[in-house]
Amino acid sequence: MKSHVVAALLLTAAAPALAQTSITTLPPPVVADPRVAALRDDALENDHYAWDIVEGLTTEVGQRLAATDAEARARDWAVKRLTALGFANVHVEPFTMPVWTRGAESAEIVSPFPQKLIVTALGYSGSTGPQGITGEIVYFDSVDSLRLAPDAAVGGKIVFIDHHMMPAQDGSGYGQFGAPRRQGPTIASLKGAIGIVIRSIGTDHHRNPHTGVQYFTDGAQPIPAGALTVPDAEQLVRILKRGRPVIMHLTLVSEKHDGGHSGNVIAEVPGRDPKAPVLLVGGHLDSWDLATGAIDDGAGVAITTAAAKHIMDAGRPLRTIRVVWFGAEEPGGFGGAALAKAHAVDRYAIAAESDFGADRIWRFSSQLMKSDPAAYAQLAAALAPLGITKNDKGEADGTDVDPTIQAGAPWVSLNQDGTRYFDWHHTPDDTLDKIDPAQLRQNVAAWTAMLATLSGGIEPEPKRTKRR
Amino acid sequence: MKSHVVAALLLTAAAPALAQTSITTLPPPVVADPRVAALRDDALENDHYAWDIVEGLTTEVGQRLAATDAEARARDWAVKRLTALGFANVHVEPFTMPVWTRGAESAEIVSPFPQKLIVTALGYSGSTGPQGITGEIVYFDSVDSLRLAPDAAVGGKIVFIDHHMMPAQDGSGYGQFGAPRRQGPTIASLKGAIGIVIRSIGTDHHRNPHTGVQYFTDGAQPIPAGALTVPDAEQLVRILKRGRPVIMHLTLVSEKHDGGHSGNVIAEVPGRDPKAPVLLVGGHLDSWDLATGAIDDGAGVAITTAAAKHIMDAGRPLRTIRVVWFGAEEPGGFGGAALAKAHAVDRYAIAAESDFGADRIWRFSSQLMKSDPAAYAQLAAALAPLGITKNDKGEADGTDVDPTIQAGAPWVSLNQDGTRYFDWHHTPDDTLDKIDPAQLRQNVAAWTAMLATLSGGIEPEPKRTKRR
Numbered sequence: 029m030k031s032h033v034v035a036a037l038l039l040t041a042a043a044p045a046l047a048q049t050s051i052t053t054l055p056p057p058v059v060a061d062p063r064v065a066a067l068r069d070d071a072l073e074n075d076h077y078a079w080d081i082v083e084g085l086t087t088e089v090g091q092r093l094a095a096t097d098a099e100a101r102a103r104d105w106a107v108k109r110l111t112a113l114g115f116a117n118v119h120v121e122p123f124t125m126p127v128w129t130r131g132a133e134s135a136e137i138v139s140p141f142p143q144k145l146i147v148t149a150l151g152y153s154g155s156t157g158p159q160g161i162t163g164e165i166v167y168f169d170s171v172d173s174l175r176l177a178p179d180a181a182v183g184g185k186i187v188f189i190d191h192h193m194m195p196a197q198d199g200s201g202y203g204q205f206g207a208p209r210r211q212g213p214t215i216a217s218l219k220g221a222i223g224i225v226i227r228s229i230g231t232d233h234h235r236n237p238h239t240g241v242q243y244f245t246d247g248a249q250p251i252p253a254g255a256l257t258v259p260d261a262e263q264l265v266r267i268l269k270r271g272r273p274v275i276m277h278l279t280l281v282s283e284k285h286d287g288g289h290s291g292n293v294i295a296e297v298p299g300r301d302p303k304a305p306v307l308l309v310g311g312h313l314d315s316w317d318l319a320t321g322a323i324d325d326g327a328g329v330a331i332t333t334a335a336a337k338h339i340m341d342a343g344r345p346l347r348t349i350r351v352v353w354f355g356a357e358e359p360g361g362f363g364g365a366a367l368a369k370a371h372a373v374d375r376y377a378i379a380a381e382s383d384f385g386a387d388r389i390w391r392f393s394s395q396l397m398k399s400d401p402a403a404y405a406q407l408a409a410a411l412a413p414l415g416i417t418k419n420d421k422g423e424a425d426g427t428d429v430d431p432t433i434q435a436g437a438p439w440v441s442l443n444q445d446g447t448r449y450f451d452w453h454h455t456p457d458d459t460l461d462k463i464d465p466a467q468l469r470q471n472v473a474a475w476t477a478m479l480a481t482l483s484g485g486i487e488p489e490p491k492r493t494k495r496r
Numbered sequence: 497m498k499s500h501v502v503a504a505l506l507l508t509a510a511a512p513a514l515a516q517t518s519i520t521t522l523p524p525p526v527v528a529d530p531r532v533a534a535l536r537d538d539a540l541e542n543d544h545y546a547w548d549i550v551e552g553l554t555t556e557v558g559q560r561l562a563a564t565d566a567e568a569r570a571r572d573w574a575v576k577r578l579t580a581l582g583f584a585n586v587h588v589e590p591f592t593m594p595v596w597t598r599g600a601e602s603a604e605i606v607s608p609f610p611q612k613l614i615v616t617a618l619g620y621s622g623s624t625g626p627q628g629i630t631g632e633i634v635y636f637d638s639v640d641s642l643r644l645a646p647d648a649a650v651g652g653k654i655v656f657i658d659h660h661m662m663p664a665q666d667g668s669g670y671g672q673f674g675a676p677r678r679q680g681p682t683i684a685s686l687k688g689a690i691g692i693v694i695r696s697i698g699t700d701h702h703r704n705p706h707t708g709v710q711y712f713t714d715g716a717q718p719i720p721a722g723a724l725t726v727p728d729a730e731q732l733v734r735i736l737k738r739g740r741p742v743i744m745h746l747t748l749v750s751e752k753h754d755g756g757h758s759g760n761v762i763a764e765v766p767g768r769d770p771k772a773p774v775l776l777v778g779g780h781l782d783s784w785d786l787a788t789g790a791i792d793d794g795a796g797v798a799i800t801t802a803a804a805k806h807i808m809d810a811g812r813p814l815r816t817i818r819v820v821w822f823g824a825e826e827p828g829g830f831g832g833a834a835l836a837k838a839h840a841v842d843r844y845a846i847a848a849e850s851d852f853g854a855d856r857i858w859r860f861s862s863q864l865m866k867s868d869p870a871a872y873a874q875l876a877a878a879l880a881p882l883g884i885t886k887n888d889k890g891e892a893d894g895t896d897v898d899p900t901i902q903a904g905a906p907w908v909s910l911n912q913d914g915t916r917y918f919d920w921h922h923t924p925d926d927t928l929d930k931i932d933p934a935q936l937r938q939n940v941a942a943w944t945a946m947l948a949t950l951s952g953g954i955e956p957e958p959k960r961t962k963r964r
Contacts, residue, residue, distance in 0.1 A: 087734045090611030143558030143788075146924065234702050235787070235924035259927040263788070266555045266928075319703070320611075320731070456614065456703035459727040460734075 095288030131281030335475030346484025381426025393422020563756030595756030599749030803943030814952025849894025861890020
């Protein structure tokens with residue numbers, strides 16, 4: 029009796045504040061193909077391919093700086109692994125490019141409070157030589173403040189650019205707050221600075237600096253350009269706030285030369301129809317030199333390869349799946365440009381890349397929304413059980429697939445949660461322990477669902493071994 | 497009407513499962529002295545002394561390795577700051593000690609998978625010289641496994657000791673899991689190893705190694721002894737699991753010589769009764785060289801000094817409060833030993849140290865529980881509003897006050913929450929940003945309450961400036 033009263037009360041409390049839309053106005057129902065759902069759920073629960081790839085690559089090769097011997101070892105490793113997994117047409121498409129490598133690095137406050145700070149060079153930084161440079165620090169809170177400064181305030185000094193990047197699920201801070209790294213060195217050089225240090229483009233508070241690429245444009249002469257760790261940048265701010273001139277001794281030794289060798293590693297799951305447009309997926313094989321590149325981008329090649337392998341295990345798709353482990357993304361997307369050039373006549377059903385870590389995919393977007401709404405709806409239905417929502421305003425992403433998309437390939441973006449990504453991005457901390465195996469499997473499940481949905485149908489091949 | 501029914505239901509649901517003890521059996525009620533409570537609450541809300549000290553010390557001095565010029569600059573800074581704060585009898589009590597300093601450090605897997613690992617030398621490590629040493633890695637999962645190994649399994653090799661320390665609120669893992677650092681190098685040396693690397697004694701997953709002191713005992717010859725970061729140790733384990741011999745090239749350059757100079761910085765709030773036993777509080781001024789020593793132990797000198805300053809601001813205590821910023825704790829508690837020796841005839845009401853970071857105090861213990869139960873009850877009542885519970889089984893702690901306590905001084909331990917402490921302890925990450933100002937103020941409030949409770953009574957001095 030009493031419990032009835034409570035139930036009635038609860039019902040009253042839960043009464044909707046607004047009238048609901050009638051279900052007769054909803055679009056027609058769409059549910060995932062049960063075969064797609066089965067493949068997705070199997071990957072979510074059982075995938076080990078992705079972990080095995082990223083664990084193997086990071087352990088047995090380690091860092092893979094573009095156009096170095098380490099990246100070449102990584103290509104050899106990739107060919108061996110992809111072949112062992114049963115992919116077809118495994119090969120390397122080589123290209124040449126400039127090579128930039130890091131030497132000794134240190135930063136020291138000479139006065140007023142002598143102490144060492146932790147710094148690392150940005151890509152294509154000029155070299156101080158082993159003797160280093162010494163200069164007064166001049167502070168700017170943004171690239172625009174630096175742009176507004178008279179040359180006389182900067183000339184002969186070491187520029188320091190601060191910023192306050194916050195974590196964001198969609199990684200959106202990287203665009204704006206990455207400017208000190210991307211444009212800061214060029215602007216500082218053009219104004220006559222002898223060097224530049226920036227607050228690392230990162231969201232952590234660890235003594236691990238964030239490197240990353242920058243170019244000297246507009247005729248700027250290369251100058252030494254480094255990133256202080258976030259705690260060190262904050263320390264420098266506190267020191268500057270004491271109001272006395274701050275003198276830094278900065279050593280950033282590096283070398284650059286032309287004629288380096290890199291390449292894209294390519295593997296395929298052959299389709300039943302060789303003339304059907306290809307499903308192009310992948311990530312990049314190279315990494316920065318400071319860590320083993322687990323989240324950037326060992327995870328990306330692992331996730332996309334594992335998804336393709338799940339399709340292969342299930343049978344033969346109508347469309348060929350082409351998996352690319354791109355070379356030399358970090359120093360400027362050389363692999364992506366080389367692929368687009370070498371395959372200019374190829375036709376694609378979609379092009380998609382995984383290059384934002386290994387945390388859960390939380391939303392997706394695709395050009396299919398407009399070009400093939402039925403396929404888009406199928407994709408949405410297949411991804412929804414993984415907690416992945418539609419983002420109707422999304423854009424193409426992926427440095428490596430961008431030239432191919434620019435050339436006309438339709439795109440799909442599976443967006444990973446980037447809240448933690450810039451804690452580790454381009455730092456010594458990009459190591460295997462940052463990958464959560466359960467979240468990695470969710471990624472593989474999403475990519476498997478996407479490939480299965482867009483495969484044109486998978487026909488069983490009874491003779492194939494289902495699991496290695 | 498309906499709401500009455502619900503209220504009745506809730507009352508029924510909340511009925512106690514067990515009969516309560518009658519309140520007539522409780523001990524007599526004890527409440528905090530309202531003047532103590534007022535001082536405590538003012539510190540909790542308004543303290544800025546502690547932040548100013550730890551911010552100033554870490555910014556204007558930085559790292560303060562024992563018996564180096566940096567520690568000498570820190571003593572100068574301390575004397576200046578303590579004098580400016582109005583403390584009496586500010587002076588340095590010098591002592592001599594050996595000096596150990598760090599040089600170049602690196603570790604590299606030569607084979608089977610060439611890659612660099614991040615390492616730092618442990619205190620008093622032997623030096624490899626700049627050319628480094630090369631040897632095969634031999635794995636042990638604990639110090640006891642190493643002890644059980646035949647010399648032939650270790651001779652000529654580089655020992656690697658693994659472990660699995662977990663975070664703990666009371667820091668209790670440090671005793672057991674610190675053994676690889678404390679005893680590992682000696683045991684490895686006695687068995688003929690050419691060097692040793694350990695998994696850092698830490699609970700984080702960042703590429704920041706944890707240094708710390710160790711001594712070669714039992715006639716063991718010093719050998720190079722380093723700590724790999726936790727991610728690097730896990731990487732080495734993965735590499736070893738491949739089953740092939742693992743060759744490491746290890747460079748740990750260091751120097752040791754006798755005749756270094758250190759000292760304790762001492763300051764007092766003079767008591768009305770110069771003959772009354774003294775309240776001895778403090779932390780240590782020195783730090784390891786890898787960071788600015790914010791939590792170890794800039795926070796400790798800041799917290800205890802701020803608390804003494806709050807008493808000073810309130811008036812004049814019956815008992816003298818002696819604040820000591822101990823020198824050279826990290827390499828072996830030299831300052832604490834020197835103080836006990838120099839003040840062997842002094843009498844203390846209590847001796848207490850803050851040296852476990854800056855997170856909230858969650859419990860306390862004291863010898864007063866047995867020697868002065870009324871004071872203990874007063875202390876418990878004064879600390880309870882800060883969320884601090886009694887620990888009747890607690891023990892004295894604090895390396896620097898230990899010799900004084902061993903000589904007979906009563907003790908109080910205010911235990912900080914150590915859950916995060918071993919993420920940063922002895923690493924490059926021990927920087928100011930790891931201190932939460934609100935938690936720091938809770939520490940100051942607790943120490944202020946403790947000093948006020950045990951001060952013997954504070955008499956107002958109307959002429960004194962209450963706030964600087």
